[in-house]
Amino acid sequence: MASTKYMFDTAEEGERDRLLAHALMWDPVTRRRLGGIGVTEGWRCLEVGAGSGTVTRWLAGQVGGSGHVVATDIQPRWLRSLDAPNVEVLRHDVTTDPLGESVYDLICARLVLTHLPDPLATVGKLLRALVPGGWLLVEEYDLRSLPLCDPPDATWHKVAAAPSEILRLGGGDPELGAKLTGILHAAGAAEIDTEAVALPRRMPEVLSWQAQFVQFRERLIDAGLVSPAEVDKVIADFDDDTCDLVVHGPTLVSARGRKGD
Ligand SMILES: C[S@@+](CC[C@H](N)C(=O)[O-])C[C@H]1O[C@@H](n2cnc3c(N)ncnc32)[C@H](O)[C@@H]1O
Numbered sequence: 001m002a003s004t005k006y007m008f009d010t011a012e013e014g015e016r017d018r019l020l021a022h023a024l025m026w027d028p029v030t031r032r033r034l035g036g037i038g039v040t041e042g043w044r045c046l047e048v049g050a051g052s053g054t055v056t057r058w059l060a061g062q063v064g065g066s067g068h069v070v071a072t073d074i075q076p077r078w079l080r081s082l083d084a085p086n087v088e089v090l091r092h093d094v095t096t097d098p099l100g101e102s103v104y105d106l107i108c109a110r111l112v113l114t115h116l117p118d119p120l121a122t123v124g125k126l127l128r129a130l131v132p133g134g135w136l137l138v139e140e141y142d143l144r145s146l147p148l149c150d151p152p153d154a155t156w157h158k159v160a161a162a163p164s165e166i167l168r169l170g171g172g173d174p175e176l177g178a179k180l181t182g183i184l185h186a187a188g189a190a191e192i193d194t195e196a197v198a199l200p201r202r203m204p205e206v207l208s209w210q211a212q213f214v215q216f217r218e219r220l221i222d223a224g225l226v227s228p229a230e231v232d233k234v235i236a237d238f239d240d241d242t243c244d245l246v247v248h249g250p251t252l253v254s255a256r257g258r259k260g261d
Contacts, residue, residue, distance in 0.1 A: 015075075015078075016052060016078050017211060018211055018212070018215065019051040019052040019078060020052045020054075021208035021209075021211060022051070022111060023051065023052050023054040023055070024054075024208070025199065025208065026110065026111075026139070026252055027054050027055065027058070029139075029197050029252060029254060030055055030108070030110055030137075030139060030254070031055075031058055033137055033139075033195075033254045033256060034055075034058075034059070034062075034106070034108065034137060036256075037106065037135045037137065037256060039059065039062050039063065039105075039106050039135075040062060040063070041062075041063060041064045041066055041067060042063060042064070042066040042067045043062070043063045043067045043105040043106055044063075044067065044068045044069075044103065044104050044105050044106075045059050045063060045067070045068070045069045045070070045104060045105065045106045045107070045108070046069070046070045046071075046072070046099075046103075046104045046106070046107045046108075046129065047059065047069065047070070047071050047072070047107075047108050047109070048072050048073075048092075048094045048107065048108070048109040048112055048126070049072070049073055049074075049094065049109055049110070049111070049112030049115075050071035050072060050073050050076075050079055050089075051073065051078065051079075051110075051111075052078045052079075053071055053078060053079045053081070053082045055108065055110065056069055056071040056079070056082055056087060057082060057084070057087075059106075059108075060082070060084045060086050060087050063086060064086070065085070065086060067086055068086050068088070069084075069086060069087050069088070070087075070088045070089075070090060070104075071087060071088070071089050071090070072089075072090045072091075072092035072094065073091070073092070074091065074092070074093050075091075076089050076090065076091045076092075094109075094112070094116070094122055094125070094126075095116055095117065095118075095121075095122060099125055099126070099128070099129040100129055101128050101129060102128075102129070102130070102131045102132070103129050103130075103131070104129055104130055104131065104134055105130070105131060105134045105135070106130075106134060106135045106136075106137070107126050107129060107130060107134070107135075107136050107137070108136070108137040108138070108139075109126065109137075109138050109139070110137075110138075110139040110140075111139065111140060111141065113138060113140055113176060113180075114140050114141065114167070114172045114173055114174075114176045115172055117171065119173075119176060119179075119183055120183050120186055120187060123136070123138065123183050123184065123187040123189075124187045124188075126138075127187055127188065127189060127259050128259075130258075130259040131259070132259055132260070132261045133258055133259065133260075133261055134258065134259050135256055135257075135258055136184070136189060136256060136257055136258070136259070137254065137255070137256045138180055138183075138184070138255050138256075139177075139180075139252055139253065139254045139255070140176040140177040140180055140252075140253055141174065141176070141177050141250040141251065141252060141253070142174075142175050142176070142177035142178045142196065142250070142251040142253055143163065143164045143167070143174035143175065143250050143251075144164070144174070144175060144178075144251070145198050145248045145249065145250060145251040146160045146161065146163065146164070146247075146248065146249065146250050147160040147161045147248075148200075148247070148248035149245055149246060149247045149248060150200075150245075150246045151245070153245055155230050155233050155234065156234060156237075156245060156247060158226060158230060159213065159220070159226050159230050159231050159233075159234045160234070160247065161225075162216075162220045162223075162225035162226050163212065163216055163220070165223065165225055166216060166219050166220065166223060166225070169223065177196065177251060177252065177253030178253060180194060180253050180255035181194045181255055183255075184255055184257040188260065189257030189258060189259065189260075190257060190258045190259070190260045191257060191258045192255065192256070192257040193255070193256050193257070194253060194254065194255040194256075195253070195254050196251050196252070196253045196254075197251065197252050197254065198248055198249055198250070198251040198252070199249050200246050200247065200248045200249060201246065201247065201249065202243070202244060202245070202246055203237050203238050203240070203243045203245050203246075203247055204238060204239070204240060204241050204243055206238070206247070206249070207238050207239070209238065209247075209249065210235055210238035210239070213231060213234055213235050213238075214235055217231050217232075217235070
């Protein structure tokens with residue numbers, strides 16, 4: 001039985017749009033970081049919690065016919081369209097199912113650890129699944145940047161601070177990104193290299209973020225964190241072409257390290 005309580009309904013149609021919106025926003029960062037590692041022909045890779053599969057698809061192109069990419073998720077239904085011969089899709093709970101030892105040259109997991117009960121234990125498990133010298137890339141949000149905006153806007157600040165509380169109530173860590181360097185260090189990774197990226201945008205230019213507030217609307221209100229009028233104002237602002245509020249967005253912390261020899 002799965003030990004993890006994932007906070008979204010993985011069966012609902014909207015989940016696919018949510019996953020794709022994340023992916024389109026962050027894929028350039030993730031690809032640049034993976035490219036810096038030097039993933040190339042023949043590598044054996046694992047993407048954990050692969051979601052919509054955009055990173056797996058890119059990896060499959062990098063490793064070519066002599067390489068191999070395993071894409072896992074507790075809900076792999078959105079990965080089924082990845083029918084490349086060098087891609088294997090598995091339904092797999094990273095917290096409870098085996099991964100093997102010294103199997104992969106590269107493992108990546110983006111926006112997955114925050115949903116797990118013990119990120120350090122999972123990072124240790126991922127490192128063990130790497131060959132000596134293999135690379136691990138883990139990427140997580142630090143949501144403390146979410147309420148930041150320009151010019152200052154009290155409603156945005158209040159509504160954008162609320163998702164962190166909801167995540168915390170569900171057992172997640174909205175600041176996990178900031179802890180990745182320490183987690184990799186504690187797990188024994190070598191050559192740790194971390195960077196943090198945020199993408200401040202005018203609200204009408206990040207319509208995809210609106211879906212998050214629509215999805216969380218009832219929970220934010222039920223938890224007493226915001227009023228219906230406050231969250232509806234934010235949802236409407238994303239649709240307003242004249243809205244010039246620049247919102248900072250979440251910070252994605254991208255941390256990589258190697259398994260020592
Ligand atoms: C926020 S999404 C990120 C998807 C993808 N990594 C991306 O960044 O585009 C989190 C993903 O982790 C998966 N997930 C959650 N708990 C998991 C677990 N215990 N084992 C494997 N996958 C899990 C979810 O099903 C979902 O696809």
